[in-house]
Structure formats: structure tokens, C-alpha cells
Amino acid sequence: MFKQRWAPVRGLVAGVCLVSAFGTGCAPASSESPSRASSDAVVLDGPFVAIPRAVTAALGSTPPVTGRVEGESFYLAIRKRDLGERYFLSAWLTNQHPVSVFGTGFESLGTRVVSFRVQNGKLFMLDVDDTKVRSELFVPEVLLDAWPIVTGHPAFERLPHAKDYVLVDPSAGMDRVGGIDSLTGMYTDVFTQELAYAQRFRALPEGVAFEKLFSGHAVDSIAKLYAEWESTALPEAMRVSGTLSLSLRRYREGEGFVAKPVPSVDHYFVGASKLVPNTGGVTERLASRWNVHPGMAPIPWLVTDTILQLQQDPRFQGVDLVAAVKRGVEGWNQAFGFPALSARLAGPGEALGDPGKNFVVVDLEPTATYAVADWIGNPNTGEVQQASVYMGSGWFEAALRLHGPLGAARVAEPSSPATPRLRMTWSDLRPELPCAMVAPSLAETASMDVQTNARKLEDFLTNVVLHEVGHTLGLRHNFKGSFAFPSNSVMDYAYAPEQSARAVPGPYDVAAIRYLYGLASTLPSEPFCTDGDLYVDPDCAQRDTTAAPLELFHGAAYRQQLQLALTTGAALPTSAQLNGVLAYVRAGPDMQHALDLALEGIRAPLTPQQLASSPTYGIRAEAMARRVFQRLYLDEEFLRGTFYADPSADPFVMSDIVGQLRAHVLNLDGVRTPASRRVAVEVLKKLQRYDAYGVLREARTALEVERAGLSGEALLAVEDLSARIHVAVTPYFL
Numbered sequence: 187m188f189k190q191r192w193a194p195v196r197g198l199v200a201g202v203c204l205v206s207a208f209g210t211g212c213a214p215a216s217s218e219s220p221s222r223a224s225s226d227a228v229v230l231d232g233p234f235v236a237i238p239r240a241v242t243a244a245l246g247s248t249p250p251v252t253g254r255v256e257g258e259s260f261y262l263a264i265r266k267r268d269l270g271e272r273y274f275l276s277a278w279l280t281n282q283h284p285v286s287v288f289g290t291g292f293e294s295l296g297t298r299v300v301s302f303r304v305q306n307g308k309l310f311m312l313d314v315d316d317t318k319v320r321s322e323l324f325v326p327e328v329l330l331d332a333w334p335i336v337t338g339h340p341a342f343e344r345l346p347h348a349k350d351y352v353l354v355d356p357s358a359g360m361d362r363v364g365g366i367d368s369l370t371g372m373y374t375d376v377f378t379q380e381l382a383y384a385q386r387f388r389a390l391p392e393g394v395a396f397e398k399l400f401s402g403h404a405v406d407s408i409a410k411l412y413a414e415w416e417s418t419a420l421p422e423a424m425r426v427s428g429t430l431s432l433s434l435r436r437y438r439e440g441e442g443f444v445a446k447p448v449p450s451v452d453h454y455f456v457g458a459s460k461l462v463p464n465t466g467g468v469t470e471r472l473a474s475r476w477n478v479h480p481g482m483a484p485i486p487w488l489v490t491d492t493i494l495q496l497q498q499d500p501r502f503q504g505v506d507l508v509a510a511v512k513r514g515v516e517g518w519n520q521a522f523g524f525p526a527l528s529a530r531l532a533g534p535g536e537a538l539g540d541p542g543k544n545f546v547v548v549d550l551e552p553t554a555t556y557a558v559a560d561w562i563g564n565p566n567t568g569e570v571q572q573a574s575v576y577m578g579s580g581w582f583e584a585a586l587r588l589h590g591p592l593g594a595a596r597v598a599e600p601s602s603p604a605t606p607r608l609r610m611t612w613s614d615l616r617p618e619l620p621c622a623m624v625a626p627s628l629a630e631t632a633s634m635d636v637q638t639n640a641r642k643l644e645d646f647l648t649n650v651v652l653h654e655v656g657h658t659l660g661l662r663h664n665f666k667g668s669f670a671f672p673s674n675s676v677m678d679y680a681y682a683p684e685q686s687a688r689a690v691p692g693p694y695d696v697a698a699i700r701y702l703y704g705l706a707s708t709l710p711s712e713p714f715c716t717d718g719d720l721y722v723d724p725d726c727a728q729r730d731t732t733a734a735p736l737e738l739f740h741g742a743a744y745r746q747q748l749q750l751a752l753t754t755g756a757a758l759p760t761s762a763q764l765n766g767v768l769a770y771v772r773a774g775p776d777m778q779h780a781l782d783l784a785l786e787g788i789r790a791p792l793t794p795q796q797l798a799s800s801p802t803y804g805i806r807a808e809a810m811a812r813r814v815f816q817r818l819y820l821d822e823e824f825l826r827g828t829f830y831a832d833p834s835a836d837p838f839v840m841s842d843i844v845g846q847l848r849a850h851v852l853n854l855d856g857v858r859t860p861a862s863r864r865v866a867v868e869v870l871k872k873l874q875r876y877d878a879y880g881v882l883r884e885a886r887t888a889l890e891v892e893r894a895g896l897s898g899e900a901l902l903a904v905e906d907l908s909a910r911i912h913v914a915v916t917p918y919f920l
Contacts, residue, residue: 230347233268234394234434236387237261237342237353260387261336262394263351264309269302272314272437273393274571276562278539280397281429292538292547292576295430297562299437300330308332309354316566317460320467377404377426386537393435395541401427431539440477445567446702448473449709452716453698454660455620457568472568474561475660476526478703484525485544487515487655488532493548496579501586510644511546511577513689514651518659521691521699527655538574544658546651547576554578555625557650559657573658581650584625588634588682589643621657623650626682626729634683645689652676656695660702664694665726666713669733674712679728681739720828724769727828736774740766741783751806752787753799758810764817765827771818772829777839784814790846791855804857812862815847819869832872840875848881851907852888860903864910871914879918886911 228235238260277295285291299315313328320326333354336342342353379402387396402425409421448454448471457474461467476485489511497507508531515529529546538545561573653676667675672687675694691699697710715726725735732738744763750756770780787796788807797804823830833839850858850866867885870878889908896904 228345230263230265230345230351232389233265233271233392233436234389235263235351236389236394237263237339260384261339261342261353262333262356263342263348263353264302265351266304267350269304269309269352272299272301274298274433274435274437274564275300275311276433276435276541276572278431278562278572278574279428280431280537280539283427291428292560292574293558294560294562294572294574297565297571298330299565300434304335304352307335309335309352317458319463320461321464378402390433390435390541392438393433393541395431395433397539398430398432399427400430401425429539431537433541435541439564439567440569442479443477443567443569444704445569446473446475446704447471451709451714452662452718453664453710453714454702455657455662457563457570457660458565460566473660473702474563474568474570475702476570476658478522478526480524482526484519484528487527487529487544487546488536489529489546490532490538490548492550494531495550496548496582501590502582504640505643507582507644507647510647511548511651513644514648515546515655517648517652517690518655518699521696522703523700523705542572544572545574547574549576549578552579552583555580555584555627557581557621557623557625557654559621559654561658570658570660573655575651575654575658577650577654578625580625581647584627584631584682585643585646587628587631588626589637589639589646589686591638621654621663623653623679631682637683642686645686648689649676649680649685652689652691656691659699661695661698662716664698664712664714664716665720665728666715667692667694668731668735669713671731681729681731684731722773724772724774724829727766727769730766736767736770736776736780736783740770741780745783745786748787748810751810752803755800755802755806758806758813761817761825762827764813765829768814768818769827769829771839772831772833777833777836778842781839781842785811785846788814790849790858792857797855797857804855808857808859808862811846811850812859812865815843815850815869816865818843819872820865840873841877844870844873844875844877844881847878848884851881851885860907863907867907867910867914871918874919879915882911882915882918886915 228237274297276297279291279293279295282291298313300311301314303310303312309332310329311331311333313330318326318328333356336353336355339353342348379400381401383399385397385399387394403423404426405423406421413419413421445458448456455474456471458472460470460472462470478485489508493507493511496502497505512529515527516525518527519525532545536543538547556576556578558576559573560576561570563570656677661677663679664675664677665679667673667678667688668681668684670692671684672692673680673684674692676688676691677695677698680688692712694710694712694714697706697708697712700706701709715723719726720728727735730739740763744759744767747756747759747763751758764784767780767784771777771784774780788811790811792804792807796807817826819832833843847866847870849855851863851870853863867882870882886908889904889911893901893904893908
């Protein structure tokens with residue numbers, strides 16, 4: 187799920203508090219003394235310098251060009267001898283209104299490697315990374331943008347060394363902002379940018395950074411398509427405003443960093459996928475990882491000070507939230523065996539998206555239930571350069587529900603506000619999220635054992651941060667970490683009551699990190715599966731536990747609830763509990779055992795002893811058996827869970843299923859309702875098997891006998907069922 191991230195940055199409409207290469211400030215020009223203005227004068231030194239565009243010659247004199255706010259906008263001076271150099275062009279979407287479907291409003295739009303050329307009065311920006319090189323003869327040159335060159339600016343032209351620079355207007359680029367539908371992944375109509383504004387220009391070592399505020403609109407592509415089909419009014423445009431944090435930095439690879447090809451087992455994210463020249467299209471996949479090595483200075487992570495506001499909540503009395511998050515970052519040092527990461531609270535002036543700053547973002551919005559990892563890296567090598575972890579306060583609420591004092595958590599969760607589904611793109615390259623882990627809901631935690639314990643609450647939150655920081659280090663999910671207790675891996679989606687038990691990296695995590703970072707030569711040996719395996723292996727599941735999930739987790743929960751329902755009149759098993767067992771009927775290695783679990787106590791025909799055990803036993807058993815077969819074959823796919831295909835043609839399992847359906851349609855125990863018998867007919871038709879066809883023929887004959895002694899509604903129900911069978915077998919095979 188890792189994305190190869192880019193951020194071709196255009197359309198930097200000005201209107202800024204300018205920062206020169208040597209100072210910052212936002213005082214109005216009238217407050218400047220001559221000496222202060224002179225001391226702040228722009229000096230053309232370095233590859234990039236901001237030039238206030240509003241400064242012009244007046245009455246034959248030329249005022250000094252300064253880095254203060256005499257001008258309301260800026261041009262960019264780029265040193266000519268540096269145009270052919272390579273630069274990282276990076277962007278973070280640091281704010282968005284309304285927010286994306288995930289509710290974060292903070293994500294990367296990636297990094298590109300660029301260089302510049304001058305032609306016909308324009309400065310052209312080209313994508314010059316190494317991933318597209320086919321051979322020595324075929325090195326694609328990809329144009330990204332073109333900025334007009336500014337001439338006739340006397341204040342600039344009189345500066346010393348002005349002839350060594352080219353002055354451009356970055357606000358007049360092509361500005362191809364786009365959008366995609368968050369739920370479908372389809373592109374919307376072209377995003378139309380209406381307004382833009384630039385601010386916070388800052389000089390960097392060998393580069394520049396600034397922010398761009400933008401607003402615009404797009405039309406939902408799916409809604410528009412339906413409107414055109416139905417000849418109805420076109421949908422209202424989705425409107426979005428946002429802030430991009432942008433930077434141009436001289437291309438540098440980390441000292442001693444060596445790109446690492448990913449192994450055949452998908453333990454790691456792919457940071458770069460590049461063509462191997464002269465091989466006919468062979469692609470090399472490079473792992474995503476930081477330049478971590480013994481003796482290095484720890485990579486700093488900053489925690490937004492919003493966490494201090496959460497800390498003031500009386501419900502967190504005796505809990506150290508800052509320490510919990512800090513342990514989630516620095517806990518990975520145990521895996522490395524040396525201090526590789528450090529964490530502290532962010533200070534004044536340290537903002538989201540600032541180049542080189544890694545953030546744990548704590549969002550106070552109570553409907554924000556996601557935890558999200560995000561990062562940018564060098565597309566040539568996979569070297570991670572900057573990362574973030576977003577954590578909504580829904581996770582803190584979940585921690586309170588599980589480990590806080592009695593009554594500390596909210597009585598009910600607030601409903602999530604409706605948000606448009608537009609997510610921003612740039613140059614047709616879409617942002618992606620490697621992980622969007624959602625906090626357990628109020629309904630999920632309602633039946634769980636609550637253990638009031640301040641340290642468990644902290645450890646629960648530490649586990650979340652460890653998980654997301656682990657993604658930025660290069661690790662993918664391991665959904666079989668739960669085979670052990672405590673889990674072998676923080677990269678699992680843990681069963682909520684057990685999440686606090688793994689507050690340091692597990693054995694799998696340590697082995698995976700040490701191999702990725704060259705500290706060990708062998709891959710992890712612990713059980714492993716990741717996102718792609720969720721749809722092929724029912725043992726690869728989220729929020730489960732034990733080394734035998736069917737028998738000891740899904741089956742145990744289903745069996746317990748079903749028996750309560752049959753004997754005490756409690757509610758029947760939930761849809762999630764039923765799906766957990768039926769997943770193994772659809773795809774498990776022991777489908778017959780899973781089917782036996784699903785039908786335990788409700789197999790048809792029911793025995794006289796079962797029917798006599800409770801006045802409602804037959805009613806509930808009949809209803810649950812109908813649900814089993816309806817869910818297996820007739821319900822919509824979205825109701826069936828992760829595994830939604832009909833059961834495969836295992837001869838023994840299919841023979842058992844046909845036998846059960848026969849007992850239903852023939853009503854062998856006398857408790858089958860017309861609804862159950864209709865479901866049986868539909869499933870028998872769908873099976874397209876000769877034995878199923880034979881059952882329908884048998885049932886048609888039996889119904890003719892049955893109807894002879896009936897009248898009223900019972901007769902009508904049998905006639906309806908007979909008609910359905912006639913349709914099903916005329917013809918039977920499709």
C-alpha cells in the first residue's frame with residue numbers, strides 16, 4: 187500500500203510575509219528605520235532568493251530591495267549555475283476544509299526530483315529522477331511546469347550579482363491541481379483552482395520553503411455520471427480550501443545510505459520501484475527506510491502541544507499521555523539496539539509540514555477515530571526523508587473505555603460529520619495511505635472486560651504510536667502477530683483488550699527491523715501475513731487472537747452466543763460473529779469443521795430432545811439456520827465480510843450443505859417456516875449441482891402430497907413454494 191510519492195509544486199500565488207536568506211520579520215515597511223532596512227537588504231547569495239515584486243523605481247531613485255514586507259508578494263531568483271542541479275520538490279497538505287474522508291486533513295503529496303532549464307522567456311521544471319531510465323539511449327525527459335522569467339525589475343537588476351540569477355514568477359505556473367473520489371479512487375472532474383496565496387517564505391540550507399493557501403471546486407465524477415444517465419440536474423460542486431507546505435531543496439542522498447531491494451516476502455513497503463536499464467523492462471523494488479545506522483544522531487519526532495489540552499481532561503488524571511506517546515516513538519530503539527529516534531513536544535514556531543520535521547499529530551476532534559502514518563522519500567533510493575503520525579482523539583476515548591475509571595468514557599460516540607469525498611492530487615499523482623487504523627468503537631468495546639489501570643491505558647496508546655511509527659520505518663502489517671500472547675508484533679491490528687499487553691516491539695518487529703537496516707542477515711521467522719493475505723487466508727485477520735482463531739476465537743464467541751440464544755432467549759450471534767466462522771467455510775483449510783461450528787445445535791432436522799428443551803428452541807434454531815445459508819449464498823457481498831465468495835466445491839462439504847437444504851425445503855422436523863423453505867429453494871438453484879437438482883424434483887413431488895391436507899394460508903404458502911420450484915427447474919441449469 188505504499189505509494190511512490192510526488193509533489194510537483196506549481197501556482198505559488200504570492201502575498202507573503204517575506205523572509206530573506208538572512209532574516210525574518212513581518213513588521214510594516216513604515217516602521218523600518220533606514221539602518222534596519224539596510225541591514226535586511228536582500229543579498230544574492232545561494233541558489234534561491236526571494237525578491238519582493240512590489241519594489242519599483244520611484245522618481246528616478248531605486249529603493250533598496252529587502253526581505254521585509256515592503257512588497258505584498260515575491261518573485262524567486264534562482265542562481266543560473268544551479269539550474270541544472272537536481273532538487274527535491276516536496277509537499278505536505280497540512281490543512282484542508284472540509285477534510286478528506288479519513289478525517290485527517292494532513293497528508294503528504296510526495297517528493298519529486300527536479301531540475302530547471304531556460305528557454306523562450308520561461309523557466310521549465312523537469313522531472314529527472316532515475317526510476318524511468320530504460321537505457322543509455324532512452325532517458326525520458328518529463329516536463330512538469332513552466333514559470334515566466336521576469337524582466338524589467340530595476341531594483342533586482344541593480345543588485346550585485348543579479349546577472350548571475352534568473353528571476354521567475356512561480357505564481358504563473360500551469361497549476362494542475364486535481365482531485366480523486368476518496369471512496370471509489372476515481373478521478374473527479376478537473377479541479378478548478380479559484381484563489382491562491384503564498385506565505386511563510388523561509389530560507390533553508392540549499393533551498394527554500396513556503397506555504398500555499400488555495401481554494402477551488404470539483405464535481406463528484408460518480409454523481410455526475412449518474413446524473414447524466416438519469417438526465418437529472420448535475421451535482422453541486424464540492425468546494426475545498428487547503429494549505430500546502432512546499433519546499434525546494436538541493437538533492438542529497440544520506441551519507442552511507444545504500445538502497446535495499448525488498449525480499450520476496452512482503453515484510454516491507456516499497457519506497458521506490460525503478461526500471462533497471464538495458465533489461466527490457468525489469469523493475470527493481472527498493473525498500474522504504476531511513477538512513478539509520480549506529481553512531482547517528484537520533485531522528486527527532488515532535489508531538490503537537492494539543493496533547494497537553496487532552497492531558498488537562500480530568501478523565502486522564504494519573505495518566506501521562508506525553509510519556510505514552512514518547513514511548514511509542516522511542517520504543518523502537520530497543521529493536522535497533524541504539525538510540526535511533528527521539529521524541530519531544532513541539533516548540534513555538536515548529537509547524538506541520540516544515541521541511542525535516544517529523545510530527546506526531548494529536549487531533550482533539552472527538553469524531554476523529556483514525557491513526558494514520560505518512561511519509562515522503564527519495565524516489566531514486568527509497569530513503570525516507572520526513573514522516574508524520576496522525577492520531578485522532580477517538581483513540582484516547584477508546585483507551586478510556588477499556589482502561590479508564592468507571593464512567594470516565596463518553597456515554598455515546600458522536601456521529602461523524604458528513605464530509606465530501608474529494609482528496610487532493612497534484613499532476614495526476616494521487617496520495618495514498620499505507621495504514622488508516624480505526625479505534626475500536628463503543629459497540630465493539632461494550633462487551634469487553636474493562637480493566638481500570640492507568641499504565642494499561644498508557645500502554646494501549648503507546649501500542650498505537652508504535653504501530654504507526656513502525657510503518658514510517660518501513661514495516662508493513664503483520665496480522666499473524668496475534669498467534670502469540672502477547673502479540674509477536676505491534677504491526678498487527680490487536681484485539682482491543684490485549685492491545686496494552688504489547689507496549690514494546692515484539693520478536694517479529696525486532697527481527698524485521700534488524701534485517702531491513704542491515705543489522706542482521708536473516709528475515710523474521712515468526713508467523714506473518716499482510717494486507718494482501720486478508721482476502722485469501724481466514725487466519726490472516728484483524729483484531730483476532732490465539733494461534734487457532736477459528737476454534738478459540740471466532741468459533742468460541744459464536745458458539746457461546748448461539749447457545750445462550752437457544753437456551754435463554756438471548757440475542758442470536760451478531761453478523762460479525764457469523765462472518766468470522768463462515769469465512770472458514772468459504773476459504774478455510776478445514777471447511778467441514780467450520781460448517782459444523784456454524785450449525786452446532788441447529789442442524790436440520792432438529793431432534794425431539796432439542797425441541798423439548800425450550801419452548802423457543804425450534805423457533806430460534808430455525809431462524810439461525812436460515813441466516814447461515816442466506817449469508818453463505820444469497821446476501822449481498824458487502825454483508826459477508828472480508829471473505830464473500832460462495833463456498834468452493836469441496837465434495838464432502840457440498841454434500842452436507844445439500845443435505846441440510848433438503849431437510850429445510852422438505853420441512854423434515856416440522857419447524858421450517860415458508861421463509862426458510864424459500865431460501866432453501868433459492869440456494870439449491872444457485873448451486874447448479876445434480877444432487878441439488880434432484881432435491882428440488884423430490885420437493886416438487888412431496889409438495890403435491892403435502893398440499894392435499896392443507897387450507898388457508900398454509901395451502902397458499904405451499905402453492906407459492908411449488909411455483910418457485912417449478913421456475914427453478916424450468917430449466918435448472920443455466
